[in-house]
Amino acid sequence: MTYLKSWEEFEKAAEKLYLQAPSKVRYTMKYVHSKNQLILKMTDDVVCLQFKTEIAQDVRKIDKFINNLLRHMVSKEH
Amino acid sequence: MVLLENDSFLSELTKFFQKARLNGSVTMTFKRYDGRDRPIPRPDKPPDKLPEPHEHMCLVKAKFRSKKISTVIHQKDINKFQVAYSSLLKRQPGRIEEIKET
Numbered sequence: 550m551t552y553l554k555s556w557e558e559f560e561k562a563a564e565k566l567y568l569q570a571p572s573k574v575r576y577t578m579k580y581v582h583s584k585n586q587l588i589l590k591m592t593d594d595v596v597c598l599q600f601k602t603e604i605a606q607d608v609r610k611i612d613k614f615i616n617n618l619l620r621h622m623v624s625k626e627h
Numbered sequence: 628m629v630l631l632e633n634d635s636f637l638s639e640l641t642k643f644f645q646k647a648r649l650n651g652s653v654t655m656t657f658k659r660y661d662g663r664d665r666p667i668p669r670p671d672k673p674p675d676k677l678p679e680p681h682e683h684m685c686l687v688k689a690k691f692r693s694k695k696i697s698t699v700i701h702q703k704d705i706n707k708f709q710v711a712y713s714s715l716l717k718r719q720p721g722r723i724e725e726i727k728e729t
Contacts, residue, residue, distance in 0.1 A: 577654060622684075
């Protein structure tokens, strides 16, 4: 499975995937401290999106994204 | 897999991150959860007699080495969890910057 090149690309694709089937999608993040790496994955078991970063700036954007995602997951929509 | 309360989950998660500083990694999974604890019946079988209450929650799992923990976040607890989780995550990338600069 290949990694998407930019965070923007991942965010857009992940949001679309999630909205297609909110109850099927899971979002996984793996943090490897020794390599200073954050690996993200969003999948509905059919499509799999991955992204990895070592930049702290991206982490801030990721944090915002997770916040939105969590908020939507517990909301009554859908 | 141990199902914990939100607070104890966060404190265990903090420990995971601390332990993973030397080597290893922490994996977290987020998924929408509707409270169902049994499999979805097959189409040819009669449907479940007791329909589950439908409330959207979020199932969060974390893994470090062989240790696995999980928690369910209800809508009313989401703000509290988010604040705690964000601050935990932000402490880690700080390290990323530090290391890159040296």
